[in-house]
Amino acid sequence: MKPTGVKIVAVGRHVPERVITNDDFAQILDTSDEWITSRTGMKRRHWAREDEATSDLAVVAAQRALEKVALTPNDIECYVVATATPDYQFPATASVVAARLGAANKPAFDVEIGCSGFIYGLIVASSLVRAGLYKRVMLIGAETLSKVMDITDRSTAVLFADGAGAVILEASEEDSLLSSELGADGSRPELLYVPSGGSRKPMTAQGLENHEQYAKMHGREVFKFAVTKMIDATDIALKKANLSYKDIDFLIPHQANKRIIDAAAKHLDLPYERVLINIQEYGNTSAASIPIALGEALDAGKIKTGDVIIFVGFGAGLSWGAIAWKWVA
Numbered sequence: 001m002k003p004t005g006v007k008i009v010a011v012g013r014h015v016p017e018r019v020i021t022n023d024d025f026a027q028i029l030d031t032s033d034e035w036i037t038s039r040t041g042m043k044r045r046h047w048a049r050e051d052e053a054t055s056d057l058a059v060v061a062a063q064r065a066l067e068k069v070a071l072t073p074n075d076i077e078c079y080v081v082a083t084a085t086p087d088y089q090f091p092a093t094a095s096v097v098a099a100r101l102g103a104a105n106k107p108a109f110d111v112e113i114g115c116s117g118f119i120y121g122l123i124v125a126s127s128l129v130r131a132g133l134y135k136r137v138m139l140i141g142a143e144t145l146s147k148v149m150d151i152t153d154r155s156t157a158v159l160f161a162d163g164a165g166a167v168i169l170e171a172s173e174e175d176s177l178l179s180s181e182l183g184a185d186g187s188r189p190e191l192l193y194v195p196s197g198g199s200r201k202p203m204t205a206q207g208l209e210n211h212e213q214y215a216k217m218h219g220r221e222v223f224k225f226a227v228t229k230m231i232d233a234t235d236i237a238l239k240k241a242n243l244s245y246k247d248i249d250f251l252i253p254h255q256a257n258k259r260i261i262d263a264a265a266k267h268l269d270l271p272y273e274r275v276l277i278n279i280q281e282y283g284n285t286s287a288a289s290i291p292i293a294l295g296e297a298l299d300a301g302k303i304k305t306g307d308v309i310i311f312v313g314f315g316a317g318l319s320w321g322a323i324a325w326k327w328v329a
């Protein structure tokens with residue numbers, strides 16, 4: 001089949017209703033609004049209800065994307081969900097989402113690579129379209145990280161949050177995907193991981209007592225890695241596309257820490273208005289953070305045809321990736 005280009009035709013987003021402020025954490029943990037704001041840039045975040053799962057958020061984001069272009073769930077030929085917090089260890093959350101939308105027999109699978117999930121997912125989903133396999137693919141970055149937060153651990157609980165962002169990718173004569181750079185190094189999974197509940201260490205009563213069902217992170221090491229990899233991956237993606245820093249219209253980074261984003265923006269010599277930051281409202285929503293930021297920018301009318309966007313992220317793995325993407329209407 002003849003290879004084709006790919007473009008994004010719609011973005012939908014959804015966050016749970018419940019808002020947790022820095023002051024809410026200060027009431028239960030040894031922390032403060034001042035510490036969280038100055039060290040991370042976060043002010044608020046949304047956490048799901050106890051009975052709200054990742055697929056619940058994903059379904060609403062997907063419906064909103066479909067409404068924008070008046071498509072039905074069965075117009076989508078394949079569903080991909082990027083998540084580190086699936087509904088179940090198996091089956092894939094994507095198959096649950098497709099069925100809930102009313103598209104039960106469509107191919108559906110998950111991509112699991114932590115906060116780099118949307119970046120990897122965008123390459124996988126775009127490749128399916130470019131190879132001519134499907135004309136329309138939906139990619140949803142969706143997370144309920146609050147479910148793996150240890151509410152007694154101030155070094156992680158304040159950072160992570162819940163949300164979903166869905167993009168519809170469509171075959172296009174003009175290709176949006178200019179270049180990409182992906183990487184992963186799993187030599188030290190413990191830098192950011194959930195220790196128990198997988199095949200390495202199935203959950204036990206002792207594990208539960210030790211809070212091993214929750215995410216653990218070496219924040220300082222992840223921070224250093226994140227700054228380096230965001231810059232390197234962006235540099236390489238730009239080079240592969242024969243672009244320079246000056247060609248970037250918008251940097252849409254994974255929203256993990258404002259200081260990490262500031263360091264990358266400074267290296268790229270990008271003015272503030274070209275770097276999309278919403279971390280103050282949502283915290284770190286992992287695979288959902290980039291599509292949520294993209295959706296907000298589109299709704300605000302910021303992005304125009306021909307704009308060059310750099311999507312860049314990093315996360316558990318450790319993993320990283322950058323994509324140079326030309327906006328095609």
Ligand code: ACO
Pocket residue numbers: 030031032035036039040114115116154155156158192217219220221222223226256257284286314315316
């Ligand atoms: N409130 C008050 N104090 C705190 C808090 C808190 N919420 N959290 C940590 N501290 C304390 C620490 O205990 C430490 O105290 P100590 O010196 O007495 O030991 C002190 O603050 C400094 O700790 P650092 O870890 O050095 O603080 P740092 O400035 O590095 O900020 C942070 C910590 C925000 C976690 C930062 O390292 C960071 O953002 N790292 C990257 C994390 C990240 O991006 N993770 C997402 C990866 S993506 C994914 O896949 C999910």
